[in-house]
Amino acid sequence: MAGNSQRRNRRTSNKKGMQVGSGGQRRRGLEGKGPTPPASARKGHVKNRIANAQAKQAANRRPAPRRGGAKGTSELVVGRNPVFEALRDGVPATTLYVQQFIENDERVREALQLAADRGNINLMEAPRPELDRMTNGLNHQGMVLQVPPYEYAHPEDLAAAAFDDGEDPLIVALDGVTDPRNLGAVVRSVAAFGGHGVVVPERRAAGMTAGAWKTSAGTAARTPVARATNLTRALEGYQKAGMTVVGLAADGEMELQDLEVLDGPVVIVVGSEGKGLSRLVGETCDVRVRIPMPGGAESLNAGVAAGVVLWEAARRRG
Secondary structure, eight states: OHHHHHHHHHHHHHOOSOOTTSOGGGHHHHSOOOSOOOGGGSTTOHHHHHHHHHHHHHHHSOOOOOOOOOBOOOEEEESHHHHHHHHHTTOOOSEEEEETTOOOOHHHHHHHHHHHHHSSOEEEEEOHHHHHHHTTTOOOTTEEEEEOOOBOBOHHHHHHHHHHTTOOOEEEEEESOOOHHHHHHHHHHHHHTTOOEEEEESSSSOOOOHHHHHHTTTGGGTSOEEEESSHHHHHHHHHHTTOEEEEEOTTOSEEGGGOOOTTSSEEEEEEBTTTBSOHHHHHHOSEEEEOOOTTOOSOOOHHHHHHHHHHHHHHHHO
């Protein structure tokens, strides 16, 4: 019996749970509530109202621009004169390939001197078969210049940069323009008249090639070009940001001199010389305008048309 009583006592003494006199029934009630929260977290406190207002302002603030858009593809400039002109006109380049035992004429010497003066272009000597392979058999004349991929901006970057500087964005979008020289001319006009950049579609459109760089006369180094996966959606994004999208069309509903929005945030959309604006892009525009041409010409190329409207915008803003 004594043994059984000891075993029962051991089981009782090892039993978990509340014991008489332990106060366990009110253990949670006796626990503290932690440190006092700061005033900004206390509902009804003046600092809490200030913090809530600041959070609301931050949520409504313009989102940060997306930096670093798509990249183009590398390009080769082939031939003595094209290589010389690209180097002279400031086209970015990484490597100049020169054929072994090349005839050292004046154009070769000038190209080599320009590359050396830059200081950041690699000079590589290569046998003729290697240059033939690189250029797929083109007549390279012993000189090949490698142009690095162009780093496109994101369409949102152009407007965001202007807003950040306290300026109304002035942007040109190209719809179906396939000639790089036209793109270069537009970039040059945008730079000349205080614009904030150019937007081109990702497909079926000219990109920033060596030809576009040359036509821009160096202004491509300071005028960003953005590439849009879908031009219509990019224009809709600009509209949501408070910008007016103006399309240039021969059958536009008003003439350029009657357009009153050029002194505000605006996107000027220029179509191809032959087809003009595509249907979806034309329908997306807030207004379509025509440039009066008393001389009777049916249309202007993209570079000239953009230059005319940019001049008018700069005149009204200045």
